[in-house]
Amino acid sequence: MSARRGEQDPLRSEDGPGRHRPDVARLMRRLEREHAIRLEAENIGERVTAELYSSVQRLQQLQALHDEQGEAMLRLRDLDEAKDAFLSTVSHEFRTPLTSMMGYLELIADGDLETGSARMSSAVEVMTRNTQRLLHLVNDLLAFSSLQQGKRDDLGARVDMVDLVDEVHRTLAPVARRRGVTVTPSTLGEVPAIVGERDLIDRAVLNLLSNAIKFTPAGGHVRTRTWAERGAVLLEVTDTGIGIPAEEQDNLFTPFFRSSLSIAREIQGTGLGLALVRAAVDRHQGDVQLTSVEGEGTTVTVRLPV
Numbered sequence: 001m002s003a004r005r006g007e008q009d010p011l012r013s014e015d016g017p018g019r020h021r022p023d024v025a026r027l028m029r030r031l032e033r034e035h036a037i038r039l040e041a042e043n044i045g046e047r048v049t050a051e052l053y054s055s056v057q058r059l060q061q062l063q064a065l066h067d068e069q070g071e072a073m074l075r076l077r078d079l080d081e082a083k084d085a086f087l088s089t090v091s092h093e094f095r096t097p098l099t100s101m102m103g104y105l106e107l108i109a110d111g112d113l114e115t116g117s118a119r120m121s122s123a124v125e126v127m128t129r130n131t132q133r134l135l136h137l138v139n140d141l142l143a144f145s146s147l148q149q150g151k152r153d154d155l156g157a158r159v160d161m162v163d164l165v166d167e168v169h170r171t172l173a174p175v176a177r178r179r180g181v182t183v184t185p186s187t188l189g190e191v192p193a194i195v196g197e198r199d200l201i202d203r204a205v206l207n208l209l210s211n212a213i214k215f216t217p218a219g220g221h222v223r224t225r226t227w228a229e230r231g232a233v234l235l236e237v238t239d240t241g242i243g244i245p246a247e248e249q250d251n252l253f254t255p256f257f258r259s260s261l262s263i264a265r266e267i268q269g270t271g272l273g274l275a276l277v278r279a280a281v282d283r284h285q286g287d288v289q290l291t292s293v294e295g296e297g298t299t300v301t302v303r304l305p306v
């Protein structure tokens with residue numbers, strides 16, 4: 001350390017030998033002072049290092065929190081986008097049949113279709129089909145929304161699967177007849193009741209059987225088999241229909257997914273049915289499996305624990 005201006009440098013005292021002792025004493029005091037300052041400086045240094053370290057840690061924690069928030073925001077945005085896509089698809093599904101019906105109603109209002117004429121009965125047929133389609137869509141959407149809101153009104157009711165499947169068969173028999181598809185239900189042995197939400201299971205089975213009928217050309221066959229196995233009730237729906245291309249089979253249970261075959265052949269539908277089946281089965285801790293060969297047919301098996 002160099003001597004500051006105005007202070008005397010004790011080592012180069014020009015005051016002669018007589019002044020030597022007090023200089024040493026001053027030098028000692030000065031060294032002690034410097035030592036104390038150095039110690040203090042070291043202390044401060046350690047404290048600053050500690051503070052810096054904990055600041056860095058706090059910063060890292062903040063950064064982690066920030067990252068988590070960012071991820072949560074991204075997830076929310078994805079959900080929001082999925083909801084928007086859902087709304088727009090659903091609106092489109094509503095608009096198509098409604099537009100067609102509006103067209104026919106305008107023709108009738110303008111007196112362009114005579115009562116009892118062939119054109120009138122064809123218009124009525126189209127409007128009936130569209131109304132059924134809308135009703136089916138609304139019922140699927142309602143089932144979905146009850147699932148999402150976690151409503152469990154009927155949970156705990158005893159559901160006789162044989163009865164339920166029979167009822168669905170009766171509902172769809174006229175459709176199958178019109179399409180020239182034979183439908184055969186069968187039950188193997190005793191089938192115990194399961195506990196669950198009847199409306200939901202009903203909707204799932206209706207979707208499975210209507211798919212089988214819808215995707216099977218005239219002359220084809222649809223079979224259902226119901227049986228019990230290891231604490232569960234199983235329902236298998238098999239058809240000899242158009243099948244599903246292997247590379248598309250992974251996507252079938254995604255809402256609104258429809259196979260290229262059903263789009264190419266303009267077979268009506270929304271792609272909500274199988275997603276609903278999966279959700280309903282999940283709700284009952286069951287599972288669903290699908291095997292299909294393009295051009296040969298499809299088998300869907302649902303397992304619901306008793």
Ligand SMILES: Nc1ncnc2c1ncn2[C@@H]1O[C@H](COP(=O)(O)OP(=O)(O)O)[C@@H](O)[C@H]1O
Nearest residue numbers: 211212215258259262269270271272273274298
């Ligand atoms: N039994 C089946 N035979 C052939 N394809 C099927 C069958 N079941 C479902 N699919 C295919 O899976 C898609 C999704 O089924 P689903 O969700 O019920 O929709 P959709 O409203 O078209 O019936 C259908 O569009 C169709 O491509």
Ligand SMILES: [Mg+2]
Nearest residue numbers: 207211269273
């Ligand atoms: Mg369907």
